[in-house]
Amino acid sequence: MLTLFLQATTAQGNNPYMMPLMMGVMVVGFYFLMIRPQMRKQKQEKKFQEDLKVGSRVVLTSGLHGRIAQIQEDGIVIETLSGKLKFEKAAISREFTATRFGDKATADKKEVTETEKK
Template identity: 70%
Template sequence: MITIFLQAAAPEGSMMPTMIMMGLMFVGFYFLMIRPQMKKSKQEKNFQSELKVGSRVVTTSGMHGRISQIMEDGIILETLSGKLKFEKAAISREFTQNRFPDNAPETK
């Protein structure tokens, strides 16, 4: 079996089909993986910048609360156990919209 591979002649074609295939793979990765992740990240940043005092939110760790104060370096959440300070990045758009759909901004 190995002798068949050893006796086969080396391909004498150009590298163009290989380069086209690699280019198509990159384009596929971009549209299937990179672009949707960038879109999701942009939506998350938009959501965090539009937070208002009094909105009910859920953090990425699952903490439920109402925003009582928005500061430059974070937010203060009022929960049943008291007030806690979180980074804005800790607020999850996906969890908040699943739990409190009435707070969801209108989609265009």
Template identity: 70%
Template sequence: MISIFLQAAAPDTMMPTMIMMGLMFVGFYFLMIRPQMKKAKQEKGFQAALKVGSRVVTTSGMHGRIAQIMEDGVVIETLSGKLKFEKAAISREFTQQRFPDSTEEKK
């Protein structure tokens, strides 16, 4: 009886497997890759739109105002003085949570 169940018919083609792999790739693209690319694009646009005097929050939680913008980073004025950070260290998400009036989100 068990031998009957173990004798499954071999598939004639690899088409169902290829279709399933393709559907998995499409699913990964729309569920994981595309949202991550959209978020990275928004972050890059936010960093390009920074202006002197804008209040920001870094990814490490440091709050301050932008005192100077340079090619390789920004100088942020905090209560403890002026500190230089990379532009990538400024978080769009944290800044918009803390200072929603100082950042404009384009839709």
């Protein structure tokens, strides 16, 4: 890309189509390097917020740890040691159980509940 830019600046009189071509390359580069990854991140965040369930342990953006007590249309009620607090869905940073213990923790919980049933 740098070589194309250098060629465009050195050969200005030779090719009048080089500058619009360079502008097009820059726009496509911006799209693939900045806009597309941001859109992908927003989709993942929206999917995460839709997949939240009652009883999940979460960490909020403020650093507060708690368990989801209720999911409402306008927010989420988080149960902490000090009581129940209402927050926006966007305030949830990550699911604590999955990030700390991985998928093994959820698998262990399933095994424990199945053995208790027997």
